[in-house]
Amino acid sequence: MARRTKDESAQTRETILDAAEIEMQARGVSQTSLNRIAQRAQVTRGAIYWHFADKRALLEAMVARTHLPLRDLRECLSQHIPGNEPLWLLREVMRHGLERLGNDPRHRRVCHIVMHRCEVTDEGHPADALMRAMFEDAREVILSLCSEIDQLDLLHPPLSARDASDMVMAFVAGHYECVLRHPETHRADRDWAPLVDAALRGLITEAAARRLAREPAAKPRELEPADH
Amino acid sequence: MARRTKDESAQTRETILDAAEIEMQARGVSQTSLNRIAQRAQVTRGAIYWHFADKRALLEAMVARTHLPLRDLRECLSQHIPGNEPLWLLREVMRHGLERLGNDPRHRRVCHIVMHRCEVTDEGHPADALMRAMFEDAREVILSLCSEIDQLDLLHPPLSARDASDMVMAFVAGHYECVLRHPETHRADRDWAPLVDAALRGLITEAAARRLAREPAAKPRELEPADH
């Protein structure tokens, strides 16, 4: 068989990406041959080389398919925070970032691959560049929120906005690490709210913490995962 | 040349491990051929196969060379905590775990390799088993400390000992992640004390937090990195 219709071709492309996700999650990127991916996708390597230049491009497409810039998340969430207060916004961003681990299996798989199933080299792996882009994107949003919080004098001394940002980044990254690498002991579908509150509580003044505890944030509507 | 003396042989072994550390950190485990390691160590692959069964065994030896069980760290630190109070002990464990990133370059390199330069497969990479062992070892110590803290009624409601343990693990893992993966923005030689205090502050009651703030823990003597 050959020359399917355009829709079917696009479908083939998705099938290949799905197969790559599953195989790479199980065996690691470098241990997953294009042949294995082709077999799972019920095609030959020829099809893969038709749609993607090489394994690197395949990986990039895989990540791009699920990548939701945090900037957009902030935009979206900010519409649901009364008064747009940065502390409440930050709480929602953190909570949503962690809940996505349990809600969005594709995000979870891709993060798993990019974080643990893929070697980083000094010349820069394809996925590494994307990791860094995502990290920088998140850091920019979080640092700006922390700066706003700092300007409201809500940070617990002697913490700076930069310190708070580092803490939040490490908090999220650490829980991603635990959940993805040790799923048997760390479940993703837990209630993250108490942990987010505990993390924030350490960063802000006692007064701010008490206000935060009194006002459990309004739950925003569910966000649809980025389809692109 | 052949048949060096026993000391020289041991020296060769160390040289190979050093070379493996450097190469694997730069290129990733699977992208580092034994040939490259041999070249850097000024030997041939024959020498490597004499000292190690295969690449897996080489990696294991590399990790074993720097692995310091957290259990031992706790033992060691507990001698310097007056009254052996679990909250202060936990603070020292966290602080020391992070400071080791800046102090012990070998530990830092090996952690970098095991966390980011090495693919995890489902059947279990050699380094993965060691990662899990280290993680479990740390979790056991930290969870037991959190349980003690919980029994003293120092945990902020509604947190359980398990919650607190998860938070501490994520805190440390997250900062390891940030420092190792993004060294240009996250330095390891910073002062970790304020961040450790902030993390703990969110986990414990306000009263306990105030007591902790009043008593900056006695700095224990430096620990020598695990040799052998």
Next chain:
DNA sequence: AAGTATACATACATTCGCGTATGTATGTTC
């Protein structure tokens, strides 16, 4: 209805790294 571009499948050449088998010179033992 014919021609062309598309969407693959098939076949081939090349490279590369691993493991092992074997060679060899030197320390060590008796």
Next chain:
DNA sequence: GAACATACATACGCGAATGTATGTATACTT
């Protein structure tokens, strides 16, 4: 000092994965 074990170096065979070149049937264009 002869025999043996050690600590490597050298050489070989192998499989596996990659990239490319080519074949081919079908959709789309005119």
